[in-house]
Amino acid sequence: EKEKTLAMIKPDGLNYTGYIKRVIDESGFSILKATMVQLDESNAALFYAEHSERTFFPSLVKYITSGPVSVMVLEKVNAIADWRALIGPTDAKKAKITHPHSIRAICGMDTERNCVHGSDSVQSALREISFFFEEMVSNEGRDLN
Numbered sequence: 001e002k003e004k005t006l007a008m009i010k011p012d013g014l015n016y017t018g019y020i021k022r023v024i025d026e027s028g029f030s031i032l033k034a035t036m037v038q039l040d041e042s043n044a045a046l047f048y049a050e051h052s053e054r055t056f057f058p059s060l061v062k063y064i065t066s067g068p069v070s071v072m073v074l075e076k077v078n079a080i081a082d083w084r085a086l087i088g089p090t091d092a093k094k095a096k097i098t099h100p101h102s103i104r105a106i107c108g109m110d111t112e113r114n115c116v117h118g119s120d121s122v123q124s125a126l127r128e129i130s131f132f133f134e135e136m137v138s139n140e141g142r143d144l145n
């Protein structure tokens, strides 16, 4: 069964857009939607609301609003887990050692500046897709958020 996930290329990842899009294509994903957006503080805080109590939250908001991001809806069988596997561990510095071929290992810097994002569950994929592409999620789906 096909699944959708939200992929984001963060401000520090934009230089690698060509490479990242190539990985997406070669891994069998369809890009259903794509747009570039400059997040402001309030929508960044909303997108990352689940992290609002973490010490790194202010820094995360500053980072993610430091420039435009590229957001895409990716579709394929097992899209959520497969995109997470391709991007690799959160900490890009560790990824360079443990997952050297992952996108974060290649394009990222550290645990914050990790160049890409991927939804971590069906529920967060629904929430994150509707966050950027309201028209893609049915009213039924939106009730889950």
Ligand code: CMP
Residues within 6 Å of the ligand: 051, 056, 059, 060, 090, 111, 112, 113, 114, 116, 117, 118
């Ligand atoms: P992401 O997968 O988009 O989800 C939350 C983001 O917060 C994460 O990628 C990083 O950019 C950032 N993040 C996670 N953990 C830390 C941390 N310990 N310190 C700083 N930033 C972090």
